[in-house]
Amino acid sequence: MSDLAALTLAEARDQLRAKKISSVELTQTHINAIEKSRGLNAYIIETPAKALDMARAADARIASGQAGLLEGLPLGIKDLYATEGVHTQACSHILDGFKPKYESTVTSHLWRDGAVMLGKLNMDEFAMGSSNETSYYGPVASPWLPPNWTVEQGRAALAGDKNGLLVPGGSSGGSASAVAAHLCLGATASDTGGSIRQPAAFTGTVGIKPTYGRCSRWGMVAFASSLDQAGPITRTVRDSAIMLRSMAGYDSKDSTSVDMSVPDYELSIGASIKGMKIGIPREYRVDGMSDEIEGLWQKGIDWLRDAGAVIVDISLPHTKTALPAYYIVAPAEASSNLARYDGVRYGLRVPGRDIADMYEQTRAKGFGKEVRRRIMIGTYVLSAGYYDAYYVRAQKVRTLIKRDFERVYADGIDAILTPATPSAAFGIGEKAGADPIEMYLNDIFTVTVNMAGLPGIAVPGGLSNEGLPLGLQLIGKPFDEATLFSIAEVIEQSAGRIKLPDAWWT
Numbered sequence: 027m028s029d030l031a032a033l034t035l036a037e038a039r040d041q042l043r044a045k046k047i048s049s050v051e052l053t054q055t056h057i058n059a060i061e062k063s064r065g066l067n068a069y070i071i072e073t074p075a076k077a078l079d080m081a082r083a084a085d086a087r088i089a090s091g092q093a094g095l096l097e098g099l100p101l102g103i104k105d106l107y108a109t110e111g112v113h114t115q116a117c118s119h120i121l122d123g124f125k126p127k128y129e130s131t132v133t134s135h136l137w138r139d140g141a142v143m144l145g146k147l148n149m150d151e152f153a154m155g156s157s158n159e160t161s162y163y164g165p166v167a168s169p170w171l172p173p174n175w176t177v178e179q180g181r182a183a184l185a186g187d188k189n190g191l192l193v194p195g196g197s198s199g200g201s202a203s204a205v206a207a208h209l210c211l212g213a214t215a216s217d218t219g220g221s222i223r224q225p226a227a228f229t230g231t232v233g234i235k236p237t238y239g240r241c242s243r244w245g246m247v248a249f250a251s252s253l254d255q256a257g258p259i260t261r262t263v264r265d266s267a268i269m270l271r272s273m274a275g276y277d278s279k280d281s282t283s284v285d286m287s288v289p290d291y292e293l294s295i296g297a298s299i300k301g302m303k304i305g306i307p308r309e310y311r312v313d314g315m316s317d318e319i320e321g322l323w324q325k326g327i328d329w330l331r332d333a334g335a336v337i338v339d340i341s342l343p344h345t346k347t348a349l350p351a352y353y354i355v356a357p358a359e360a361s362s363n364l365a366r367y368d369g370v371r372y373g374l375r376v377p378g379r380d381i382a383d384m385y386e387q388t389r390a391k392g393f394g395k396e397v398r399r400r401i402m403i404g405t406y407v408l409s410a411g412y413y414d415a416y417y418v419r420a421q422k423v424r425t426l427i428k429r430d431f432e433r434v435y436a437d438g439i440d441a442i443l444t445p446a447t448p449s450a451a452f453g454i455g456e457k458a459g460a461d462p463i464e465m466y467l468n469d470i471f472t473v474t475v476n477m478a479g480l481p482g483i484a485v486p487g488g489l490s491n492e493g494l495p496l497g498l499q500l501i502g503k504p505f506d507e508a509t510l511f512s513i514a515e516v517i518e519q520s521a522g523r524i525k526l527p528d529a530w531w532t
Contacts, residue, residue: 030055035099035211035265042088042098049081049088049098053142056100060144060209062532065184068194068204070105070163071113072145080142087140095272097140102210104201105146106153107133107256108245112143116247117161118151120392121373130245131277132214132256139272144210148200151394152364153218153249156468158199158225159458160396166199168192168229168451169207169527173492177530184531189455192494195225195447195468201259202229206526212260212269216246218253219352220472223484226259227446227497230486230524232266232514233259237505238479239284241270242277250359251282253352253476262523263485263515267291270507286505294511300334302513305439309345310471312448319445319496322487326443326498329520330513340439342430345474347423352473353466354407354420360397361404367392399462428478435503441513444471446484446497471499481507485514486524495524 030052033041041047057074077100084098108114108126115121129137137143150160158166167188171180175190183191194203198215202225205213215222217235226233234257241256248254258269271292276285306327311320331337369375369388376391378384393401407416434442448470457465475482480501487498498517502510 031059031208033211034262035260035268036262038099038211039096039268043093045088049084049142050078052098053077053081053100053144056144056210063207063209063529065531066167066169066203066207067148067164068166068200068207068209069102069145070117070148070200073112073143076112077142077144084140084142094138094140095268096136098142099140099211100142100144101136102144102147102201102204102213103133104198104214104216105149106216106247107214109133109143109146113146114247116152117149117163118392118394118397119162119374120367120388124373128245131242131279132246132273135272135275141272147204147213150197150199151397152247152360153197153216153221154360154396154400155196156220156224156465157193157454157457158196159193159454160196160394162394165454166194166203167454168194168203169531170229170451170494171527171530172453173494180530190453192451193228193454195228195451197221198225198233198259202226202231202233205229205231205259205261207529207531208526212258212265214273215257215259217255217257217476218249218356219476220469222257222259223446223472223482223497223499224468226484228451228495230495230526231259231261232263232483232485233257234266234270234483234507234510235475235481236270236274236507237481239282240274240481240505240507242275242280242283244277244279248363250356251363252359253356255476261526263511263518264292264295266483267295267511284505289508291508291511294508295515297512298334299330299513299516302335302440302509303338303438304330304335304513305338305340305434305442307340307342307345307442307444309342310444312470316449318490319448322496322498323443323445326487326517329517330443332520333516338439340434340442342434342474344423344426344430348427348474348477349466349470351420351423351427352469352477353403354416355424357400357404358408358417359404361401361408364397364401424477427474431478431480440503441509442501444499444501446471446499450490450492450494450496475501480504481510483510483514485517487517487521489524
């Protein structure tokens, strides 16, 4: 691995500003790393020529003293974000060949601040999945080797069907894998029920889902509009703070975007947390929780207490209803959002006997199994006779979940600490053919954050008994991401930064 690829985003930024390195040099290093790492399947489209053009322009701006916040820093972009003239398919066959003539607001903010695009990252189709196995372009492999595997076993699996290699989590698995494998300095991701935080926890990286409305959703392919939110995956808490500052901001094109100033989140790094009240929700001690997850949680509690925080037991009584309510609300919104893909206006078109048959043939061949399952669930819960029984009740539950958080924050709690995932990463193929509920349970600690529209961050807390990354989650008050960064940095410093894998896959 090149020393340049091993730099954090903050380190690379500082070296670029000091003119110790050039953006062209930094970008070419990442292009080379991506070419050698195609077996991971993290990138589905590489844009080396575009990246080098952007890097040369960045070097010119640095030389003239006009550098932006992210000037010259090479990033990966999740395939959910519209990128003008570049493949944007949400990793679905039904958007085959789609290259938008517009740019998403989030990516336009990144380019405004001088960032460089390396390519588009793999993801679960339409962001529906927890393992990055539902992509039309095949599964993404984690750069972490399974326990007791040799390098030779890992390379052989990469050259085959990847079964047995570890999943990077989903739906932002390509983003998490690329960041952990040093194939970009940071990556955009999105979170509907945990799709930033769970992959970050599985790969030893940092992922923040900001408050709903903090980042514009304009130009992002929609899954569930009232739950989706953009955010970054990076290697450190500081890097996440830097990226989120650029990604966030009001957008008049998005009616859910909130018109609030965006703080300089990096100023929160290193701030004291003495006297802060950290809530520990008893409902997150779920049945069957492993001793190592319980132990990690206790370590997090001890680290924050040692830093001067006050630990408070709290109750979020409707937590147990969050997962079933989520899997009613999210598919219902998905069935509505995905109705636009019909083979008429863009993407895949499969001929039929008449227009109705063409619709059916196109959607049957264009959507994968998991997407079809969620469309059917969503259509069912919105249908006559079932709307009140399922969807309306789920929305009432959502209101109760939100009130639980409002109550504890009104009582003076500054943030809430929980595990990020119920386990370390599992193997590719291990759960794909099982009961889908088993896969959905990976979101058990994360969905409440989306249902309530709150910010949440996953930060590495240590390694499992088998040497795999485990993450802790912090949940904050609305639009108080700054506090989360301060507390997360304490955990990062206490746990010690996880050494990411050496490049066995090249």
